[in-house]
Amino acid sequence: EPEVTQTPSHQVTQMGQEVILRCVPISNHLYFYWYRQILGQKVEFLVSFYNNEISEKSEIFDDQFSVERPDGSNFTLKIRSTKLEDSAMYFCASRGAGGINQETQYFGPGTRLLVL
Amino acid sequence: DAKTTQPTSMDCAEGRAANLPCNHSTISGNEYVYWYRQIHSQGPQYIIHGLKNNETNEMASLIITEDRKSSTLILPHATLRDTAVYYCIVRAYNNAGNMLTFGGGTRLMVKP
Numbered sequence: 001e002p003e004v005t006q007t008p009s010h011q012v013t014q015m016g017q018e019v020i021l022r023c024v025p026i027s028n029h030l031y032f033y034w035y036r037q038i039l040g041q042k043v044e045f046l047v048s049f050y051n052n053e054i055s056e057k058s059e060i061f062d063d064q065f066s067v068e069r070p071d072g073s074n075f076t077l078k079i080r081s082t083k084l085e086d087s088a089m090y091f092c093a094s095r096g097a098g099g100i101n102q103e104t105q106y107f108g109p110g111t112r113l114l115v116l
Numbered sequence: 117d118a119k120t121t122q123p124t125s126m127d128c129a130e131g132r133a134a135n136l137p138c139n140h141s142t143i144s145g146n147e148y149v150y151w152y153r154q155i156h157s158q159g160p161q162y163i164i165h166g167l168k169n170n171e172t173n174e175m176a177s178l179i180i181t182e183d184r185k186s187s188t189l190i191l192p193h194a195t196l197r198d199t200a201v202y203y204c205i206v207r208a209y210n211n212a213g214n215m216l217t218f219g220g221g222t223r224l225m226v227k228p
Contacts, residue, residue, distance in 0.1 A: 004159070033215065043160060043203075045215035056215060091159045093216075104150075105216060107159035 002026040004108035006092050012114045013082055021077045021111045023092030032075045033093040033105060034067065036060070043091065049075065082115045089113075120204045125223040128198075134191040136222050138204030141185040146208045149180060150216070151189045153200040160203065160218070163189065194226045 005024045013019050025032050034046040047057040049067050066078045075094075079086055089112050093105040121139040128134040140149065151163040164171055164178045166187070171178045177190040191198055203221040207214060 035215075035218075037157075042220060043154070043216075043218040045217065048215055058215075089157060093159075103148075104162050104165065106162060109159050110157070112157075 004092055004094055004106055006090075006108040006111050008111060009109065010112045010114075012116065015084055015115055016081050019079050019082055019113060021079075021090050021092075021113070023075045023077075023094075023108055024073050025075055025092065025094030026096075026106060027073070028096060029094035029106075030097045031055075031095045031105075032067075032069070033095075034077045035091045035093065035107075036088040037091065037110075038085075038088045046077070046090075079113075082113075084115050087113055087115045120206055120219055122202075122204055122219065122222045124220065125225065127225045127227055128191075128194045130196060130226055130228050131193055134194040134198065134224055134226070136189040136191075136202050136204075136224065137186065138189070139186045140204070140206045143184050143206050144208070147206045148208070149178065149187050150205045150207065151176070151178065152203045152205065152216070152218075153198075154203070154221070155197075155200040160216075163202075194224075196226050196228065198224065199226045200224060 007022045032049040035043050037043045045058050047061045048055045064080045068076050089110040091110045092108040095105045148165050148167050150165040152160040154160045164176050166178045166180055180187045201221040201223050203218050205216050
């Protein structure tokens, strides 16, 4: 069964450093998402991406964050200058288009980011 | 998207049916009920969704009341691996890139 994959599974970085989290969505999906979950808290939406542009973003997704689909398969989240409070699990999700049964979002296993 | 209310936690004996309720009294006509679960910090896993008819798949059944103000997710024979946080999410169907809004969910503990 097709699945969303994410790399790396864990990332440790120093405050102020740039990180890039990578995702490979399900191959025929057209909508892509990033969510995050700080330890012990709710899953929070960050950004959605369709047709090579951001379609929605939350207040969390400030100028330090950016997303890109550099090729036909990868979807990346970049944090330019990490802060301690960016420590969280980051989940990528994707979904298809064209009818309600294509609207289900499928999530990857997540990248655990720890900022020291 | 309409707000949902779920119990914070529930227990279920292994092998028994787990019935997880969700209230969504402000649901509107074009909004679907989705259920996801999250097993110990893994990515949320899609379970099932429905509009007004009851739905069943290999994982679970979804019972939606006639007035659509509440629903119940049923895991017919819960196993220890079903221990997870279960999220009931209501969202409209459209083709925009709408996000999912996760609440606190119900922490289901399946006990031997």
